Amino acid sequence: MYLHNQVIQGLREKKRAALARAVTLVESGSEHAPHILEQAYKLKGRSKIVGITGSPGVGKSTLVDSLIGVIRERGHSVGVIAVDPSSPFTGGAILGDRVRLRSRTTDDGVFFRSLASRGYLGGLSRHTGEVITLFEAFGFDYILVETVGTGQSEVDIMRYAHSVLVVMAPGLGDDIQAIKAGILEIGDVFCVNKADRPDADRDVAVLEAMLALNKDWQWKPPVVKTVASQGKGVPELLDKIDEHLEFLKQSNLLEERVSRSYLAALEANLRRETVDLILSKARSDGTLAHALKQLSEGKTYPAALAKQLVKTYLIRRND
Ligand SMILES: Nc1nc2c(ncn2[C@@H]2O[C@H](COP(=O)(O)OP(=O)(O)OP(=O)(O)O)[C@@H](O)[C@H]2O)c(=O)[nH]1
Ligand SMILES: [Mg+2]
Known part of the structure; x- marks a missing residue:
């Protein structure tokens, strides 16, 4: 049996080793990847995809750990994708013995994977959407995608989510800045974590006041207070995500979110395809070597050259 058929069979049978294998093959651009993805797109079901973003150190990973505990207690399965993780996950182990038994190695209902977001072109990894698809094909009830919310590629990753959770924490001065930078627009649910610290209530009030400025919400994003390290407020947070x-679903906006994620995946792949196409053509006809020489002699600059290459190779003469 071909490797890709084996992997797909394994995904159908919910074998975590098959999922791990599939992700590796897709991430590394293996020749098997297109076959696996083709089947995975057919298999994918109804996972709830939750994007979790926020400034460094606000407690996203701790919150994910804690959410895993609640999700498992409610009898659901969960896959976690951490994009560029800087802090480790414990696999739902932080909440004490009750949950510690369900470590990531023994619990079949939990699966973790880390991805690099900046492997290619400095932007969104073209594989993020594909890895999410593999997780959907596996059939997790929830898929949590954690990323540090500091730049455009993180905002891009949130385009794959059905619900976006923005995490903040008191005492991190940059948070009001983050709100200005458009975080307010991308959040469906807000979480003020580290509520055991002073100023949490004030931050909740500030956030709610800012959200109240927009009177046109179809969905007014709720603000939930949590102490992720103790699991406090986390069941309520999951309730809001479910809501x-x-x-x-009720308002038929889910389809819009799903097509937004297809667009993100299409964009990421188009970028790669066009860059590969242009570079290989320019390399084989000698244009690339000439262009690089011109650049080093200061006769042109990259942006102008890029436009020219697109014109040369992508736009047909009679267009
Ligand atoms: N006091 C307090 N500390 C917390 C809470 N939640 C997380 N922490 C601590 O905050 C620190 C950062 O937590 P992480 O979960 O790694 O934060 P993160 O947002 O994932 O960080 P990055 O991935 O580096 O952006 C850790 O030392 C946690 O133990 C909380 O509710 N209260
Ligand atoms: Mg983290």
């Missing part, structure tokens, strides 16, 4: 997904 948001229910709202999307």
Whole structure:
């Protein structure tokens, strides 16, 4: 049996080793990847995809750990994708013995994977959407995608989510800045974590006041207070995430979110395809070597050259 058929069979049988294998093959651009993805797109079901973003150190990973505990207690399965993780996950182990038994190695209902977001072109990894698809094909009830919310590629990753959770924490001065930078627009649910610290209530009030400025919400994003390290407020947070997904379904907005994620995946792949196409043509006809020489002699600059290459190779003469 071909490797890709084996992997797909394994995904159908919910074997975690097959999922791990599939992700590796897709990430490394293996020749098997297109076959696996083709089947995975057919298999994918109804996972709830939750994007989790926020400034460094606000407690996203701790919150994910804690959410895993609650999701498992409710009898659901969960896959976690951490994009560029800087802090480790414990696999739902932080909440004490009750949850510690369900470590990531023994619990079949939990699966972790880390991805690099900046492997290619400095932007969104073209594989993020594909890896999410593999997780969907595996059939997790929830898929949590954690990324540090500091730049455009993180915002891009959130385009794959049905619900976006924005995490903040008191005492991190940059948070109001983050709000200005458009975080307010991308969040469906807001979480003020580290509520055991002073100023949490003030931050909740500030956030709610800012959200109240927009009177046109179809869905007014709720603000939930949590102490992720103790699991406090986390069941309520999951309730709000569930409510948001229910709202999307009721109002027929889920399809919009799904097509937004297809667009993100298409964009990432188009970028790669066009760059590969242009570079290989320019390399084989000698244009690339000439162009690089011109650049080093200061006769042109990269942006102008890029436009020219697109014209040369992508736009047909009679267009
Ligand atoms: N006091 C307090 N500390 C917390 C809470 N949640 C997380 N922490 C601590 O905050 C620190 C950062 O937590 P992480 O979960 O790694 O934060 P993160 O947002 O994932 O960080 P990056 O991935 O580096 O952006 C850790 O030392 C946690 O133990 C909380 O509710 N209260
Ligand atoms: Mg983290």
